[in-house]
Structure formats: C-alpha cells, structure tokens
Amino acid sequence: MSAGPLIEIKDLRIRFHGDDGRITHAVDSVDLSVANGATLGLVGESGCGKSVTSLAIMGLLPKQSSEISGAIRFDGFDLLKTADQTLRDLRGNRLAMIFQEPMTSLNPSFTIGDQIIETILRHRGGSRKGARDRAIALLRRVHIPSPERRIDDYPHKLSGGMRQRVMIAMALACDPQLLIADEPTTALDVTLQAQILELMRELKAASGAAIILITHDLGVVAEVCDEVAVMYAGEIVERAPVDELFSAPQHPYTVGLLGSIPRLDRRAEQLATIEGMVPNMAQPPAGCRFAARCPFVLEACTKAPPPLVEVSPGHVSRCIRAPLELVVS
Amino acid sequence: MALLEVEGLVKHFVAERSLLGRARSHVKAVDGVSFSLEAGKTLALVGESGCGKSTVSRLVLRLIEPDAGSVRFNGRNLLSLDADALRKFRREAQIVFQDPYASLNPRMTVGQILTEPLALHNLIPSAKRRERVAELLRLVGLEPRLARRYPHEFSGGQRQRIAIARALAVEPKLIVCDEPVSALDVSIRSQILNLLRELQDRLGLAYIFVSHDLAVVKHIADRVAVMNLGCIVEEADADALFAQPRHPYSRALLSAIPLPQPHAKRAKVVLQGEIPSALNPPAGCRFHTRCPFVIDRCRTEVPALSADRAGHATACHRVNELPPADTILAVTDGFSPTLAKLIAAFSRKTEGANPTGVGIQSARPTTT
Numbered sequence: 001m002s003a004g005p006l007i008e009i010k011d012l013r014i015r016f017h018g019d020d021g022r023i024t025h026a027v028d029s030v031d032l033s034v035a036n037g038a039t040l041g042l043v044g045e046s047g048c049g050k051s052v053t054s055l056a057i058m059g060l061l062p063k064q065s066s067e068i069s070g071a072i073r074f075d076g077f078d079l080l081k082t083a084d085q086t087l088r089d090l091r092g093n094r095l096a097m098i099f100q101e102p103m104t105s106l107n108p109s110f111t112i113g114d115q116i117i118e119t120i121l122r123h124r125g126g127s128r129k130g131a132r133d134r135a136i137a138l139l140r141r142v143h144i145p146s147p148e149r150r151i152d153d154y155p156h157k158l159s160g161g162m163r164q165r166v167m168i169a170m171a172l173a174c175d176p177q178l179l180i181a182d183e184p185t186t187a188l189d190v191t192l193q194a195q196i197l198e199l200m201r202e203l204k205a206a207s208g209a210a211i212i213l214i215t216h217d218l219g220v221v222a223e224v225c226d227e228v229a230v231m232y233a234g235e236i237v238e239r240a241p242v243d244e245l246f247s248a249p250q251h252p253y254t255v256g257l258l259g260s261i262p263r264l265d266r267r268a269e270q271l272a273t274i275e276g277m278v279p280n281m282a283q284p285p286a287g288c289r290f291a292a293r294c295p296f297v298l299e300a301c302t303k304a305p306p307p308l309v310e311v312s313p314g315h316v317s318r319c320i321r322a323p324l325e326l327v328v329s
Numbered sequence: 330m331a332l333l334e335v336e337g338l339v340k341h342f343v344a345e346r347s348l349l350g351r352a353r354s355h356v357k358a359v360d361g362v363s364f365s366l367e368a369g370k371t372l373a374l375v376g377e378s379g380c381g382k383s384t385v386s387r388l389v390l391r392l393i394e395p396d397a398g399s400v401r402f403n404g405r406n407l408l409s410l411d412a413d414a415l416r417k418f419r420r421e422a423q424i425v426f427q428d429p430y431a432s433l434n435p436r437m438t439v440g441q442i443l444t445e446p447l448a449l450h451n452l453i454p455s456a457k458r459r460e461r462v463a464e465l466l467r468l469v470g471l472e473p474r475l476a477r478r479y480p481h482e483f484s485g486g487q488r489q490r491i492a493i494a495r496a497l498a499v500e501p502k503l504i505v506c507d508e509p510v511s512a513l514d515v516s517i518r519s520q521i522l523n524l525l526r527e528l529q530d531r532l533g534l535a536y537i538f539v540s541h542d543l544a545v546v547k548h549i550a551d552r553v554a555v556m557n558l559g560c561i562v563e564e565a566d567a568d569a570l571f572a573q574p575r576h577p578y579s580r581a582l583l584s585a586i587p588l589p590q591p592h593a594k595r596a597k598v599v600l601q602g603e604i605p606s607a608l609n610p611p612a613g614c615r616f617h618t619r620c621p622f623v624i625d626r627c628r629t630e631v632p633a634l635s636a637d638r639a640g641h642a643t644a645c646h647r648v649n650e651l652p653p654a655d656t657i658l659a660v661t662d663g664f665s666p667t668l669a670k671l672i673a674a675f676s677r678k679t680e681g682a683n684p685t686g687v688g689i690q691s692a693r694p695t696t697t
Contacts, residue, residue, distance in 0.1 A: 045516060255671045255675045263547075272675055296674075328673075
C-alpha cells in the first residue's frame with residue numbers, strides 16, 4: 001500500500017435540474033477516500049445518492065441536467081476537470097465499473113468475446129488474436145467453464161450469474177486500479193451471490209485493486225469490506241472501519257438499519273423500524289436530515305446541520321449526540 | 330384438521346409445441362409437492378428462482394390449474410369447485426404480490442381499490458363501505474384520509490400496506506404472500522414484516538410465505554419447506570430447520586447468506602455450477618449435479634421425502650451419513666453488547682413516540 005489514497009473525493013455536491021425547474025440535491029458535501037487495495041462499502045437505501053456518487057466518479061452523469069462541484073482526485077487527475085478524451089482513456093482502463101443488471105448492461109447483438117476484446121483493443125492495442133487470448137484467460141479467471149467455446153456466445157445464452165461473471169471479466173480486462181461495483185449481486189440468487197462474492201475476494205487478493213462496493217445489503221458489506229460509509233439523503237452520516245460499524249455504530253440511522261434487518265444469527269420478536277419518510281430532497285431540511293425520524297433527537301438537531309465529528313480514530317459520525325453510548329447509558 | 334392440505338401437486342408448462350400443436354417439451358415447474366398448513370400458522374416456501382415456489386402458491390389458490398394432485402381447504406377439494414363455489418372460496422384465501430407498483434390499479438383511488446372486494450362479495454351494504462375502508466386502512470397503519478389518493482402518490486412500503494389491506498377486506502383465513510418484502514428497502518421491509526406478524530396475532534391468519542431470503546423466513550415462519558427444481562427437499566419446523574438443517578441444499582442456502590457480522594466464524598458451502606434447467610431436470614436426485622456429498626445412487630434413484638418422528642422431513646439418500654451442520658451455523662449472537670443496547674433504546678423511543686407503529690407525515694413517494 002502506498003502512502004496517499006488512490007482516490008480522494010472532497011466536498012462533492014451534485015444537483016439535478018428537473019424539467020419543471022425544480023432542483024434536487026442528490027449528493028451534498030461528500031468526502032471519501034480509498035487506499036490502494038482497500039474495499040470501501042457505500043451503504044444506504046434507494047435514493048440516498050450512493051449510485052449517483054459512483055456515476056460522478058466515472059464521469060457518467062448527464063452534463064446538461066446535472067451540476068457537480070467539489071473535487072475527485074484520482075492518481076494526479078481531478079476527474080471533474082479532466083477532458084472527455086482523457087476520461088475515455090481512463091474509463092474501462094484504470095477505472096472500471098460493474099453494474100447491477102447484467103441483463104441490460106451487455107449488448108445483446110455482440111458476442112461476449114467481441115465485447116471484452118473491444119475493451120482490450122481500445123486501451124491496450126495489439127493484435128486481435130492477442131486480445132482474444134487475453135479475453136479467454138479473463139473468462140477462465142472468473143471461472144467460466146470452457147471459455148474457449150463460451151467466448152463466441154451471445155449474452156442471451158448465458159444465465160444471470162454467468163453474465164455477471166462476464167461483466168467482471170470485462171471490468172478486469174485492463175487491470176483497473178479502482179473497481180466500482182454497483183449492487184453487483186442484488187439481481188442474483190443467494191448461492192450465485194456467494195460465488196460472485198468469493199470471486200471478488202479472490203480477485204482483490206490477486207490484483208490489489210481498490211474496490212468501492214455499493215450495496216444496500218449489510219451482510220455483503222460485513223463479508224467483503226474493510227471500511228464502510230453510510231449515506232442518508234445525499235450525505236455521508238457515518239464512516240468507520242467495518243468491525244466498529246457493526247459493533248458500535250455512532251449514528252442513529254445506522255443503529256436503525258442494523259436493528260431492522262432480519263438475521264440468521266438471531267431471532268427477534270420485533271424488528272426495529274425507522275419511522276417516517278426520507279425528506280424531500282428538493283427542499284432539504286435546515287438541520288440534521290435524519291432529525292424527523294430520529295428517536296434521540298434534540299431541539300438543537302433541527303436548527304443547524306450537524307458536522308461530521310470524529311468519535312474515535314477513523315470513525316466519524318454526523319450526529320451531535322455521538323458517542324451514542326453516553327445517550328443510552 | 331389442517332386448514333390446507335396439498336397432496337402430490339404437479340404442474341408442467343408446455344415450453345415448445347410442434348407444428349401441429351402437440352407439446353414437445355415441458356417445464357416441470359412443480360413435480361409432486363405435498364404439505365399441510367394449520368390455521369393461524371405460517372408456512373414458508375423457500376428456494377432459488379425457478380424452483381417452483383411461486384407456481385405452488387398460485388396452484389394453491391387455483392389461479393392456475395394443476396395437472397395432478399389435490400388441494401383441500403377446510404376439508405373441501407378445491408379442484409372440484411364450480412365457478413360459484415370458487416368465488417366463495419376467494420373470500421377465504423387471498424394473495425399479496427411481490428411488486429406493489431404493478432399490483433395496484435393506477436386508475437383507481439385507494440378507496441375504490443379497497444371497496445371493490447367488498448362490493449364483489451356483497452359483504453357490506455354500500456352505505457357502510459366507506460367506514461369499513463377507513464377501518465382497513467387503520468388496520469394496516471395508514472390514515473383513513475388517504476383513501477382519496479391514487480397509488481402513485483404512495484411509496485413502495487405504503488403501497489404494500491394497501492395491497493395487504495385489500496387482501497384483508499374479505500376477512501380471509503389464508504393469505505399467500507409472494508415475496509412481499511423483496512422489492513422494499515431494508516427499513517421499510519422490517520415495518521411490513523412486523524405488520525404481517527401483528528395482523529396474524531390479531532386476526533388468526535394463516536400465511537403461505539414465499540421467499541428466497543432465509544433470514545426473512547426465519548423471522549416469520551412456523552414451518553419451512555425448502556424447494557429445489559419443483560420438489561420439496563426438506564420440510565420442518567422453522568426452529569428445527571435453522572438449528573439443524575439436514576439436506577445439503579438447505580445447508581448451502583443457509584451458509585450462502587452473508588451475515589451482518591464481520592469475521593463471523595462459520596464454514597461456507599459455496600455451490601459450484603449452475604442451477605440446472607427445469608426443462609430437463611437431472612435424473613435421480615435433482616440436486617446431485619451441485620451436491621458436495623453426491624454418490625452413485627443419487628444419480629439414478631430419486632430420494633423420497635421421509636419424515637422422522639418429530640416431523641422433520643428430508644429427501645436425501647445420505648441424510649444419516651452427513652456430517653453435523655454446526656460448522657455452517659453462526660455460533661455467536663449477532664449483536665455486540667453496545668449494539669444491543671443501542672437498538673433497544675432506538676426501538677423503545679420510536680414505539681413511545683408513535684404507539685401504532687406507523688407514522689405518516691406525508692404521502693409523497695420517496696423512492697426514486
């Protein structure tokens with residue numbers, strides 16, 4: 001591991017301009033960094049801004065309707081100020097992404113081989129024969145049986161789990177330094193999910209790439225991540241090493257999330273619930289965005305937005321009542 | 330007598346026809362499924378996509394016709410009912426679907442959606458229907474004033490509450506819940522699960538709960554049937570199944586679920602290979618292509634589902650030779666002492682603040 005982080009996001013803000021002139025604050029003052037070889041889990045519920053953050057890193061947000069500010073530093077570049085041509089050189093090469101839906105993210109009218117080879121030729125050049133050999137090796141690496149034959153198959157001939165493997169093979173084609181996986185196993189059955197998670201762990205150990213894993217499944221996070229950032233209503237509300245987040249969370253939202261999942265290792269009579277609704281992001285509340293649903297709320301919470309405070313080394317929480325142990329004891 | 334008794338249910342769908350319209354190949358979606366369900370209890374059907382669990386749930390309600398087998402509800406054979414009697418049966422058994430975005434008519438208000446079953450079955454005089462709708466909405470934790478709104482004005486969790494209210498309108502004894510929480514966010518999921526359990530206690534409902542998620546099933550089921558490729562491979566009381574799963578497939582499913590507990594100490598059974606197609610299921614035991622304990626006998630001879638004295642049934646030739654399942658189960662309680670205290674405080678406060686367990690500040694949809 002090198003000293004500085006591989007990717008560093010500073011004060012990222014993303015706003016969308018709707019057709020009706022309404023402005024939605026999708027992401028607000030997000031700070032993140034990932035070191036070489038580390039895996040960061042980005043957790044939150046639908047609409048919390050986790051996918052939008054990843055699309056901003058990849059430079060895939062629509063230019064006309066979105067307004068992005070802040071900085072995303074990756075290996076000497078500021079990705080938000082980089083020219084499109086340079087971004088295209090980075091994407092698929094040193095930055096790669098796996099999407100949730102393997103059914104819709106592969107082109108149905110080309111063989112999977114063509115699609116992997118295209119990536120290799122675009123970034124690495126060389127002969128088509130060489131690229132094909134590399135594509136076969138990649139398919140073997142993600143455990144696709146008889147890759148020499150499979151490489152000429154069209155996506156519709158593969159099952160969901162196989163397609164997700166092809167997506168991973170394609171993402172790995174040029175040995176990326178940063179891999180963003182957006183809900184890579186959500187569309188899959190549990191037995192296939194276990195296979196894909198195993199594969200991701202294996203590949204991470206072999207390649208040393210950094211991974212940002214976006215998911216709503218805290219079980220997946222506990223299994224593969226080193227560090228976790230929890231997002232709520234466009235903000236990071238808590239960031240901690242994985243062990244600490246699961247044993248002593250410091251934001252009420254994280255506590256609610258952990259209490260609300262049914263677990264195999266415990267049978268609860270009643271699951272915890274988070275009452276109320278996510279605030280309307282066209283007019284975010286003045287104070288803490290979770291205040292309306294928080295059981296530990298104080299009057300001060302609704303007055304001003306709480307800062308991110310460090311509770312212990314590497315563990316930050318956007319809650320003025322942290323450390324929460326003091327609140328409950 | 331059990332509320333529902335299912336015997337040898339078979340459903341094969343035609344996958345391909347010859348030029349003359351003769352069936353050429355079949356998807357063997359359900360192939361000899363039997364179970365029974367007591368009033369007021371929950372039976373969970375679990376398995377991977379394509380195992381036939383949803384087909385079973387529809388056969389049980391006679392939404393599709395089985396090729397063989399029988400379904401007895403309160404002692405009556407459903408398959409012999411004529412149209413009139415079948416409509417009467419629909420008062421007794423209802424269904425809640427997975428996708429609350431697709432299962433509510435977008436052109437009807439919530440009030441109309443909930444009035445329709447009352448009118449169809451002529452349950453309540455029209456003058457009193459509005460009152461009943463308000464009562465139903467309160468039952469599922471929604472405010473009665475919301476009856477005038479349309480489904481698009483609600484979030485996913487609220488829509489699922491409306492779907493549940495619609496099922497409850499006719500005062501059924503059985504509700505089939507087909508993946509009712511799979512499309513919902515985690516925090517909403519727990520609200521719906523709590524609601525389902527609360528309604529069961531209050532109204533004495535029986536549930537058939539179809540799900541792929543064993544953690545959810547553990548939370549809600551009294552009895553569990555694990556399905557693989559159209560057959561039940563293991564059926565047992567939920568406590569027994571989760572404490573000591575016997576069939577290699579049940580064990581694989583259990584161990585594949587990631588625990589929200591970093592460094593949880595347990596062995597993993599990662600199944601190799603793909604799920605075989607129900608178009609052409611493997612001979613012998615249908616799990617043998619993926620089973621880590623396979624022997625020659627499994628490839629040729631179909632194992633029978635046989636129960637022990639405690640009612641724990643397993644369909645596996647090697648059930649008595651398998652190693653104990655202890656290693657794949659989580660040994661420690663998932664909550665650290667701090668977390669347990671925090672969650673207790675979190676729940677206590679929210680309950681205190683809102684005794685009905687549901688707060689509706691605004692009915693604007695929030696999912697994007």
